[in-house]
Amino acid sequence: xxxxxxxxxxxxxxxxVISAGDFTMRAATYLGLEVVTFKSFPAEIKGGxxxxxxxxxDEKILSQGDGFQILxxxxxxxxxxxxxxxxxxxxxxxxGPEGGDFEPEFDWLEKQxxxxxxxxxxxxxxxxxxxxxxxxxxxxxAASELFNIPIDVYKQQIISKFSKKGQDVVDLNFKALDxxxxxxxxxxxxxxxxxxxERRPQKDVIILEGNExxxxxxxxxxxxxxxxxxxxPATTVGNYLSEIILKxxxxxxxxxxxxxxxxxxxxxxxxxVKAMTATSGPGISLMQELIGLASMTEIPCVVVDVQRxxxxxxxxxxxxxxxxxxxxxxxxxxxxxxxxxxxxxxxxFYLTIEAFNLAERYQCPVxxxxxxxxxxxAEAISTPKIKEIQxxxxxxxxxxxxxxxxxxxxxxxxVTDTGISPMLAPEVSPKPYTATGLEHGEDSSPRTRPDVRxxxxxxxxxxxxxxxxxxxxxxxWDLGDLQEGEKADISVIAWGLTASITKExxxxxxxxxxxxxxxxPKLLYPVPVKAIEKVASMSDIALVPEANYTGQFARFxxxxxxxxPVQYNIYRGEPFIPAEIEAKIEELVGSKxxx
Amino acid sequence: MSYQFIKLxxxxxxxxxxxxxxxxxxxxxxxxxxxxxxAKVFSEEQFDPTALTLVSGIGCSSRLPLxxxxxxxxxxxxxxxxxxxxxxxxKPEIPVVVTAGDGDLFSIGMEHFPHAARKxxxxxxxCMDNRMYALTKNQQSPTSRSGYxxxxxxxxxxxxxxxxxxxxxxxxxxxxAQTYSGNPKHEAEILQAAVEHKGFSFVNILSPCPTFNKIDxxxxxxxxxxxxxxxxxxxxxxxxxxxELASHALDxxxxxxxxxxxxxxLKIEKPTFEDKVLALKQKxxxxxxxxxxxxxxxxxx
Ligand SMILES: Cc1ncc(C[n+]2csc(CCOP(=O)(O)OP(=O)(O)O)c2C)c(N)n1
Ligand code: SF4
Numbered sequence: 092x093x094x095x096x097x098x099x100x101x102x103x104x105x106x107x108v109i110s111a112g113d114f115t116m117r118a119a120t121y122l123g124l125e126v127v128t129f130k131s132f133p134a135e136i137k138g139g140x141x142x143x144x145x146x147x148x149d150e151k152i153l154s155q156g157d158g159f160q161i162l163x164x165x166x167x168x169x170x171x172x173x174x175x176x177x178x179x180x181x182x183x184x185x186x187g188p189e190g191g192d193f194e195p196e197f198d199w200l201e202k203q204x205x206x207x208x209x210x211x212x213x214x215x216x217x218x219x220x221x222x223x224x225x226x227x228x229x230x231x232x233a234a235s236e237l238f239n240i241p242i243d244v245y246k247q248q249i250i251s252k253f254s255k256k257g258q259d260v261v262d263l264n265f266k267a268l269d270x271x272x273x274x275x276x277x278x279x280x281x282x283x284x285x286x287x288x289e290r291r292p293q294k295d296v297i298i299l300e301g302n303e304x305x306x307x308x309x310x311x312x313x314x315x316x317x318x319x320x321x322x323x324p325a326t327t328v329g330n331y332l333s334e335i336i337l338k339x340x341x342x343x344x345x346x347x348x349x350x351x352x353x354x355x356x357x358x359x360x361x362x363x364v365k366a367m368t369a370t371s372g373p374g375i376s377l378m379q380e381l382i383g384l385a386s387m388t389e390i391p392c393v394v395v396d397v398q399r400x401x402x403x404x405x406x407x408x409x410x411x412x413x414x415x416x417x418x419x420x421x422x423x424x425x426x427x428x429x430x431x432x433x434x435x436x437x438x439x440f441y442l443t444i445e446a447f448n449l450a451e452r453y454q455c456p457v458x459x460x461x462x463x464x465x466x467x468x469a470e471a472i473s474t475p476k477i478k479e480i481q482x483x484x485x486x487x488x489x490x491x492x493x494x495x496x497x498x499x500x501x502x503x504x505x506v507t508d509t510g511i512s513p514m515l516a517p518e519v520s521p522k523p524y525t526a527t528g529l530e531h532g533e534d535s536s537p538r539t540r541p542d543v544r545x546x547x548x549x550x551x552x553x554x555x556x557x558x559x560x561x562x563x564x565x566x567x568w569d570l571g572d573l574q575e576g577e578k579a580d581i582s583v584i585a586w587g588l589t590a591s592i593t594k595e596x597x598x599x600x601x602x603x604x605x606x607x608x609x610x611x612p613k614l615l616y617p618v619p620v621k622a623i624e625k626v627a628s629m630s631d632i633a634l635v636p637e638a639n640y641t642g643q644f645a646r647f648x649x650x651x652x653x654x655x656p657v658q659y660n661i662y663r664g665e666p667f668i669p670a671e672i673e674a675k676i677e678e679l680v681g682s683k684x685x686x
Numbered sequence: 687m688s689y690q691f692i693k694l695x696x697x698x699x700x701x702x703x704x705x706x707x708x709x710x711x712x713x714x715x716x717x718x719x720x721x722x723x724x725a726k727v728f729s730e731e732q733f734d735p736t737a738l739t740l741v742s743g744i745g746c747s748s749r750l751p752l753x754x755x756x757x758x759x760x761x762x763x764x765x766x767x768x769x770x771x772x773x774x775x776x777k778p779e780i781p782v783v784v785t786a787g788d789g790d791l792f793s794i795g796m797e798h799f800p801h802a803a804r805k806x807x808x809x810x811x812x813c814m815d816n817r818m819y820a821l822t823k824n825q826q827s828p829t830s831r832s833g834y835x836x837x838x839x840x841x842x843x844x845x846x847x848x849x850x851x852x853x854x855x856x857x858x859x860x861x862x863a864q865t866y867s868g869n870p871k872h873e874a875e876i877l878q879a880a881v882e883h884k885g886f887s888f889v890n891i892l893s894p895c896p897t898f899n900k901i902d903x904x905x906x907x908x909x910x911x912x913x914x915x916x917x918x919x920x921x922x923x924x925x926x927x928x929x930e931l932a933s934h935a936l937d938x939x940x941x942x943x944x945x946x947x948x949x950x951x952l953k954i955e956k957p958t959f960e961d962k963v964l965a966l967k968q969k970x971x972x973x974x975x976x977x978x979x980x981x982x983x984x985x986x987x
Contacts, residue, residue: 120987297985337970351768358772477978525758
């Protein structure tokens with residue numbers, strides 16, 4: 092059995108549960124473990140229920156998991172919310188026996204087989220350390236002592252986070268760690284089996300959060316102008332990028348709104364540089380007209396949408412996969428767009444680079460659909476080989492002044508077999524043109540003649556006609572040990588974060604003897620019709636789990652293919668857990684106990 | 687000259703800045719004067735048409751880039767300024783001129799003007815002010831005079847117009863002027879000064895629409911204009927005086943004896959946004975090939 096442990100810190104927003112989780116994630120990474128975090132907090136700055144969960148393993152982790160083995164409940168609400176998840180053998184560390192705001196039901200816990208340790212985090216922080224805000228550090232001291240988490244990493248984290256505030260702040264936090272450690276030493280007899288393993292050889296990894304991975308990807312891809320308006324959960328893409336981009340000769344611009352951001356991106360790209368914006372649902376709604384302009388003028392651009400619960404302001408900090416319609420077909424008129432979606436943090440990095448490549452290659456807007464949970468999820472990924480990545484960057488086919496071209500025949504919107512036309516940009520190209528959102532002829536002058544309209548509509552859509560064939564790498568297949576021609580019990584199609592959760596469910600089901608054909612498309616629109624029809628043809632049932640109400644991708648599948656998928660939708664503001672998808676598949680196929 | 691825009695070795699003729707697309711404007715439209723004025727100034731400035739960038743929104747006036755031999759962006763209604771800001775962020779060495787209508791700039795595009803102005807982007811923003819919406823066939827605009835009859839207000843406009851000159855000054859524009867497309871000489875002088883100004887320059891060009899607007903006509907302006915610099919001796923570096931003069935810019939709407947002021951209201955020097963970005967990039971050692979190993983170090987466990 093692989094080592095696989097999940098520790099969850101839960102409490103009130105502002106109590107430091109998020110940094111407790113972050114510190115623990117770093118400690119696990121230091122030991123050479125794989126990590127995946129899951130965080131959730133309210134939209135308000137203080138108050139409300141917040142959680143930070145760290146899953147660690149010595150093998151690759153696909154999802155946040157089904158639950159946890161260790162819960163640090165900072166308050167009564169955290170206890171109540173998580174009570175249903177307290178399984179036999181789980182450990183509850185609670186804020187007691189004095190100073191906390193609750194007392195667990197000991198009889199129930201005992202019957203349930205839950206191990207409860209009392210650590211008076213509030214009391215120790217207030218009375219022994221003298222600062223209530225160090226409550227989370229008391230908890231971490233206790234965690235370190237109880238579960239063999241390397242205290243040096245916690246100390247290192249305290250230094251890097253607080254040394255700017257002065258040595259006394261660092262010392263105060265060290266004192267809180269000690270208070271937690273000593274309490275456990277003097278008062279608790281460990282009866283649970285959970286211990287972090289000894290340190291193993293360091294892997295060559297970097298730790299990235301979802302939005303950090305997008306920012307780094309954009310910088311590596313050569314993005315020079317990033318314009319955005321703050322919106323949860325997309326804001327941190329800009330925050331992280333602003334830490335890198337000046338060095339990489341770019342600029343992060345805070346625009347007056349999303350409309351402006353999108354126009355700036357188009358203006359910058361028209362002028363010859365790579366440009367990107369990042370927003371969330373409400374911002375995408377505002378950008379629609381200009382995304383249409385980018386389609387019509389064939390200007391490459393990347394639009395990141397970190398999805399959150401909608402419609403309207405909805406649930407700004409919560410998970411949802413419901414902007415696919417908006418991303419793919421949200422604009423007016425028929426405009427060509429590409430929509431891609433990453434399934435984990437590593438893909439947030441590599442697919443951001445891919446988004447720029449697709450935009451440059453097909454000269455159109457590329458919408459990058461990630462989500463709130465993925466934006467906060469941290470993973471340790473193999474250190475990217477930047478030079479190698481950069482050697483594969485695609486650049487637009489710019490006509491430059493030193494090329495030998497016939498200027499009279501040089502037409503910005505020239506009709507070609509591929510639909511892709513020569514690109515011109517100020518300063519570098521020998522002939523100017525005007526990019527207009529009006530329908531236009533090959534030379535970019537406005538035209539409304541029916542034949543020109545037909546010719547240009549077809550030219551623009553021709554670019555994307557073979558996008559599926561040309562981008563097989565955007566379709567991840569997982570057929571397990573299915574043999575050629577063998578029938579599967581079920582076919583599963585999943586996208587975004589749901590795909591990585593589905594993968595874990597499928598791995599478990601295969602161990603039970605299920606034959607499953609799975610497709611995880613990163614290219615969502617234009618809909619990869621061939622791959623979907625192929626995976627669906629491998630069984631009688633095609634399941635599409637999605638974290639939205641209407642089943643947006645499932646509906647696209649019905650619209651574009653002959654497949655009639657079974658939908659499985661959740662819309663509670665949290666991602667699926669693997670057990671749910673596992674159970675759904677068992678329900679659809681019937682149980683198999685031949686494992 | 688203070689700016690480092692791309693220049694030609696030899697001068698082109700004004701006609702060389704015109705495209706071979708025929709303008710679709712009505713005969714007698716005031717906007718023709720803006721095209722010829724700009725072509726003349728671009729020729730004087732020896733701008734390279736393969737670098738110069740013209741940006742517009744939507745409206746009769748906003749078609750202008752299409753009639754010119756230069757790079758052009760004919761964007762969405764109201765979005766000329768941010769598209770131009772994008773161009774400036776991308777390539778600060780290229781001259782960028784915004785040519786848009788009063789509705790485009792001060793109604794649908796209103797949220798963009800104050801920000802580009804206060805940040806002092808090195809842009810020339812030209813409002814082709816016919817004091818109404820023309821392309822949608824005669825509605826009131828934010829600069830329409832009170833009482834103006836449009837298709838949605840047949841009983842007459844009950845609103846007060848925006849004083850665009852005073853507004854631009856209040857927003858922090860560092861160059862603010864007004865001219866009139868019926869006076870080519872004055873217009874060319876003002877446009878040239880605006881283009882040469884380093885920083886956000888705003889020029890309101892009174893540009894009559896003979897098809898719909900039967901009040902703010904060439905006949906109306908004839909003999910009613912006054913040159914605030916030459917005739918009143920206004921010094922554009924005098925901010926307080928500029929505000930005062932601007933406050934009277936629309937007096938002529940109601941007072942038959944009041945003049946229509948033309949000329950440079952304000953011209954002051956301030957660092958541009960682009961200069962500040964450049965300074966930051968220098969400070970942080972910007973490079974297209976930064977030291978990625980060092981950047982990645984930050985993300986190590
Ligand atoms: C989003 C959007 N709303 C409305 C319109 C319709 N529209 C086109 S031009 C225009 C007004 C133009 O007025 P102005 O900017 O003053 O330019 P003019 O035509 O007078 O030169 C309007 C409302 C549009 N094109 N786009
Ligand atoms: S309608 Fe008016 S503004 Fe439009 S082209 Fe005709 S005269 Fe000019």
